[in-house]
Amino acid sequence: xxxxNSESSTILQNQLIQILESHPEGISEFDLIKILISEGFLEKxxxxxxxxLFQSHFVLFHYLYLIRENLRSSGTADLEIHFSMIRIKKxxxxxxxLLTSSDKLAQYYLNPSNLNTSPxxxxxxxxxxxxxxxEYRPREEALSILGLEDPIDDSEILVTYRKLIxxxxxxxxxxxxxxxxxxxxxxxxxx
Numbered sequence: 001x002x003x004x005n006s007e008s009s010t011i012l013q014n015q016l017i018q019i020l021e022s023h024p025e026g027i028s029e030f031d032l033i034k035i036l037i038s039e040g041f042l043e044k045x046x047x048x049x050x051x052x053l054f055q056s057h058f059v060l061f062h063y064l065y066l067i068r069e070n071l072r073s074s075g076t077a078d079l080e081i082h083f084s085m086i087r088i089k090k091x092x093x094x095x096x097x098l099l100t101s102s103d104k105l106a107q108y109y110l111n112p113s114n115l116n117t118s119p120x121x122x123x124x125x126x127x128x129x130x131x132x133x134x135e136y137r138p139r140e141e142a143l144s145i146l147g148l149e150d151p152i153d154d155s156e157i158l159v160t161y162r163k164l165i166x167x168x169x170x171x172x173x174x175x176x177x178x179x180x181x182x183x184x185x186x187x188x189x190x191x
Contacts, residue, residue: 012041013063017088020067026080026087030178033060050126051119053177058117061109068106081105084144130184145185154190161186 019035020027027035033056036042047053064086068079071088078089108114117125143149146160164182168174 008041009063013067015039015041016063016067020079020086020088023087026085029057029060029083029086030175032086034175036060047175047177051122054117054122054126055115058109058115062112062115065106065109069110130180139189142185142188145181146189157186157189 015036016032019032033042033047037044042056045052047056061081064079064081068081071077071079071091075091077091080087080089139150143152143157146157146164148157148160161182165179166172168176168178168182170176
């Protein structure tokens, strides 16, 4: 899954659709990546370094946005795309998908030249993301990252946060890339 123009792009898109159809309730980016690793579409080692992780994420989201465009143009379904929830949704007639499809994230991920963003630019983008995340993260979104919803008290948030950190710690066989996300969600909720 290193290239946007590889021969396997159609195979990957078809596989993504099959995975999404087998998870009608939705699936997180992390869980989708784990499946792609287990099926040989992605190497686990690509997730160990920030720049490689960015490239893998970009290619995945590029294909997800392509799939969303195809589903919408065929009028058969829609695709909700967010790192915490990716799912195929029922196509709703009368919705203005042209406005939605022109959103900035779609434009970014559908532009193949963005895959060539330099490692320095990627590092700056990630730093800016975390800065904005910690400043403007709404409570509902932070709770969603932790798999929680209101009403909930601080002690329950802390218990869930600690559980997720233990489960995702690399020493426990987890994906360490999620730890920063959980840390920032906890920080926005509890300070």
